[in-house]
Amino acid sequence: MSAAAPRFGTAQVLFGLAVGILVIFVAVPVLLIFFNAFWVNGAFNVADVLKVLRQKDTYEALLNSLVLASGVTVTGTIVGTFFAWLVTRTDLPFKGAMKVLFLVPFMLPSFIGALAWKMLLSPRSGYINRFFQEVLGFDGPVFDIYTYGGIIGVETMYLFPFVFIQVCGALERMDPTLEESARISGADLFTITRRITIPLVLPSILSGALLIMLYSMAHFGTVAVLGIEAGIYNIPTLIYEKIHQSAGSFDSIRTGTVLATVLVVTAAFILWLQNRVLSRGRYQIIAGKSFRPTELKLRGLRYPLLAFCLAYIAFTIVLPTVTIFLVGGLKTYGLPLAAENFTWGNYRHILFEWQLTRDAIWNSITLGLAAALITMFAGVIISYVIVKMKVRGKGILEFLGMLPFSVPGSVIALGVILAWSGKFGVNLYNTVWIILVAYIARYMAFSLKANSAALEQVHDSLVEAARASGATMWQALRDVVVPLVRPGMLAAFFLIFLPALRELTVSVLLYGPTSRTIGVAIYTLNEDGETVYSAALAGIALVIIVTGEVVIKRFFKTASGS
Amino acid sequence: MGYVTLSQVTKRFGGVTAVDRLDVEVDQGECLAMLGPSGCGKTTTLRMVAGFEDIDEGEIRVGDRVLSSKRGNYYLPPEKRNFGMVFQAFAVWPHLTVLENVAFPLRIRRLPAAEIEQRTREALTHTNLLGVAHSRPDDLSGGGKQRVALARALAIRPDVMLLDEPLSSLDPHFREEMRFEIKDLQRRFGFSILYVTHDQSEAMALSDRILVMRAGVVQQVGAPTEVYRNPANRFVFAFVGLSSFLRVRLGEGGPAVDGADLPAGLCPPLPAELSGAPQAVLATRPSEVDFVAEGGLRGVVRRRSYLGEMVDYQVEVGGQDVRVQKTRHEPGPAPGEACGLLLRAARWYAADESD
Ligand SMILES: Nc1ncnc2c1ncn2[C@@H]1O[C@H](COP(=O)(O)OP(=O)(O)O)[C@@H](O)[C@H]1O
Numbered sequence A: 001m002s003a004a005a006p007r008f009g010t011a012q013v014l015f016g017l018a019v020g021i022l023v024i025f026v027a028v029p030v031l032l033i034f035f036n037a038f039w040v041n042g043a044f045n046v047a048d049v050l051k052v053l054r055q056k057d058t059y060e061a062l063l064n065s066l067v068l069a070s071g072v073t074v075t076g077t078i079v080g081t082f083f084a085w086l087v088t089r090t091d092l093p094f095k096g097a098m099k100v101l102f103l104v105p106f107m108l109p110s111f112i113g114a115l116a117w118k119m120l121l122s123p124r125s126g127y128i129n130r131f132f133q134e135v136l137g138f139d140g141p142v143f144d145i146y147t148y149g150g151i152i153g154v155e156t157m158y159l160f161p162f163v164f165i166q167v168c169g170a171l172e173r174m175d176p177t178l179e180e181s182a183r184i185s186g187a188d189l190f191t192i193t194r195r196i197t198i199p200l201v202l203p204s205i206l207s208g209a210l211l212i213m214l215y216s217m218a219h220f221g222t223v224a225v226l227g228i229e230a231g232i233y234n235i236p237t238l239i240y241e242k243i244h245q246s247a248g249s250f251d252s253i254r255t256g257t258v259l260a261t262v263l264v265v266t267a268a269f270i271l272w273l274q275n276r277v278l279s280r281g282r283y284q285i286i287a288g289k290s291f292r293p294t295e296l297k298l299r300g301l302r303y304p305l306l307a308f309c310l311a312y313i314a315f316t317i318v319l320p321t322v323t324i325f326l327v328g329g330l331k332t333y334g335l336p337l338a339a340e341n342f343t344w345g346n347y348r349h350i351l352f353e354w355q356l357t358r359d360a361i362w363n364s365i366t367l368g369l370a371a372a373l374i375t376m377f378a379g380v381i382i383s384y385v386i387v388k389m390k391v392r393g394k395g396i397l398e399f400l401g402m403l404p405f406s407v408p409g410s411v412i413a414l415g416v417i418l419a420w421s422g423k424f425g426v427n428l429y430n431t432v433w434i435i436l437v438a439y440i441a442r443y444m445a446f447s448l449k450a451n452s453a454a455l456e457q458v459h460d461s462l463v464e465a466a467r468a469s470g471a472t473m474w475q476a477l478r479d480v481v482v483p484l485v486r487p488g489m490l491a492a493f494f495l496i497f498l499p500a501l502r503e504l505t506v507s508v509l510l511y512g513p514t515s516r517t518i519g520v521a522i523y524t525l526n527e528d529g530e531t532v533y534s535a536a537l538a539g540i541a542l543v544i545i546v547t548g549e550v551v552i553k554r555f556f557k558t559a560s561g562s
Numbered sequence B: 001m002g003y004v005t006l007s008q009v010t011k012r013f014g015g016v017t018a019v020d021r022l023d024v025e026v027d028q029g030e031c032l033a034m035l036g037p038s039g040c041g042k043t044t045t046l047r048m049v050a051g052f053e054d055i056d057e058g059e060i061r062v063g064d065r066v067l068s069s070k071r072g073n074y075y076l077p078p079e080k081r082n083f084g085m086v087f088q089a090f091a092v093w094p095h096l097t098v099l100e101n102v103a104f105p106l107r108i109r110r111l112p113a114a115e116i117e118q119r120t121r122e123a124l125t126h127t128n129l130l131g132v133a134h135s136r137p138d139d140l141s142g143g144g145k146q147r148v149a150l151a152r153a154l155a156i157r158p159d160v161m162l163l164d165e166p167l168s169s170l171d172p173h174f175r176e177e178m179r180f181e182i183k184d185l186q187r188r189f190g191f192s193i194l195y196v197t198h199d200q201s202e203a204m205a206l207s208d209r210i211l212v213m214r215a216g217v218v219q220q221v222g223a224p225t226e227v228y229r230n231p232a233n234r235f236v237f238a239f240v241g242l243s244s245f246l247r248v249r250l251g252e253g254g255p256a257v258d259g260a261d262l263p264a265g266l267c268p269p270l271p272a273e274l275s276g277a278p279q280a281v282l283a284t285r286p287s288e289v290d291f292v293a294e295g296g297l298r299g300v301v302r303r304r305s306y307l308g309e310m311v312d313y314q315v316e317v318g319g320q321d322v323r324v325q326k327t328r329h330e331p332g333p334a335p336g337e338a339c340g341l342l343l344r345a346a347r348w349y350a351a352d353e354s355d
């Protein structure tokens, strides 16, 4: 569009803005991490990095991250693929409702789930363990949630939807005649599943699996709640430990940056792998008009499998949620769950009396709104330059635009600490502003994704037609492009606002005395042994999150319906 | 005695009868085209023959083998029917090479390796795919993919081929070429074809007989020329070939067109079943109407368009339009001129609500 314009015009302003935002918010923090990791006493130093990696706690954390993430990936992929197949390809009763239910775990913050499971299955005081001992007469605790298995199990419950969504989508969109032509070729259902269906959806399975891996690698909450008791640290929890316990000493910051570097490199590698899987394996398996593919008749297994699905949902969604609300209503943690032990007092205290929790709720909501608004606008500008404009140096911008996708939360947080605690003239440490800055970097990827998807739909000829009708570039943007990408911007807003409401990984590294978020408050209350308040706040958080999700779904439905 | 026999075959989806008591037979080595507008039940019929849909009534047989029978409560699944089938959207497997696609049905049948090799090679040769045997289907054009589908269907040497609009996803330029290839393959291998299409010229060019369907009901079955020259009803007349319909009042003084002269003896004699009706339609084909300077059905030329070799006239006759086509070498009236029309092969049909 503006390739021929030699002046310093609109295009250059937008380009400069886009590069500036990405450099300041994303590139600088990441570079500072690399710099701190590799630059010691004025010299490039790899030996020291290796020394840090050889320390016992560091390599154990690395190993743990690997073991936990691999475990969750395997179990989550199996669970997600199985349920996806069940709701798309069989005659399971109430398939539509089941599909929606299987997506509910996505809404729930996994560290709250971890909290609930701790209340149920911790060896000393877990309600289920006590039930087994006190009612069924077992000698000792039956279950121990503070184990690798416990952590993997809890994370699986909340992460399997990554695979579930991908595989459902692939199975639903797949042209049914691909399988029918195998059938008419003489293959039975088992052979078709093995030789046609699975190979065709394999890219989707793998790409979902890699998302689980990526998320689990960089995930703080569950491991922090369930692992620390048994000395199980992963990379993000060790970074937290280093930064918090040693009050920002040079050595601990260095260890943090080395760990963060490993995390960035791993994340980048996983994303690269996912890209390869998708680009090599994304077959054109989508057909135009076709009726539903043949369903496998489950026959006698129909109701048993339905019961299994319902039990799974009851066990992984209903049970933990109910536990959170019940414990949140207890007078003291540990009391039996009986009517006389319940009170509304905890909820009242948290919502109306206690400054700490009221601040936390206020902080999370305002941070979420601010981050969503700023990131939405920044994202639309950057995406516009990347997708639509032909300016020199766009390659740099495209590279910078990839960056937010591969930078995990703990890395962002650490980078932001390095950049904004006064070393460069601005000190935001211990204020909400530092969290806001981190959120903008953290959620830039979501905004870029939603906005560039919307912009790809806006064909160049629409803008060209506006220009041919006499509009200037600004007028064309205002009257043609903006109205068309508005849905993408809205999507970006909510894609950021909702996760930001329940965010923990980033804010736990950045909070100060008055800048706790809801996630931080729940986590620290739990750490401090204020279990009932922690549960009550978690319950309130669940109500806010679910209400937000539902209202927004409604809103989008009516918006797209009209 | 037909080879593939459908008798009283019916299929309902909820309240909709997609196929209604369909009877048809296809002989060995014959090509039957099922023709009709979109949604009339052609695909459903083919899918019942293939076994992807069970039937709600009737029976389907091949030779003396029953495939589906409502009364016998029998249904043979598609993988046991031994048909070759080609789908509109190609349905070739993108994760396998061309060769693996074609060999798939043979591997499923666990044939000896040498035979698989030989038969695959044969199928690829006859579809001109030998050169791309090791490519992936996604690297081929639409026509190439459809050849792979055809080769895969051929590989099992079926004696019946089911083709569901195999050419309609292709560029127009490829369609004709593929048409001849399919015809050639049939001649060489002698299989029967059930060919679904909504394109009448395709049906005419390919088939030995055409079955015209409308809303699940068979309208006519016959050789292409028969269906074209002797359409069983107005729907068939309109669907195969170009047509115009002229409303005609049937009064005391013989047939008359409002606002225009219709000389006695211009139209064919009225069939017995229409005598006594207040009005009827006269169906003509543009190529079977001639211009005359004097007499004839009087009208005025409204538009003349050149279609290359042919010239298309739109003639207004008492407020109704009649289309006429002449070659560009034949003289014709200019737009605005009055002219007379002679109807060479017009047919009477009963008027319906739309008239
Ligand atoms: N699986 C199905 N479920 C419900 N309705 C169907 C199904 N398959 C076909 N139909 C309906 O049956 C009618 C005939 O469809 P089809 O055989 O695909 O038509 P054609 O191939 O002639 O275009 C249509 O009205 C279509 O909507």
Ligand SMILES: [Mg+2]
Residues within 6 Å of the ligand: B039, B042, B043, B044
């Ligand atoms: Mg069809």
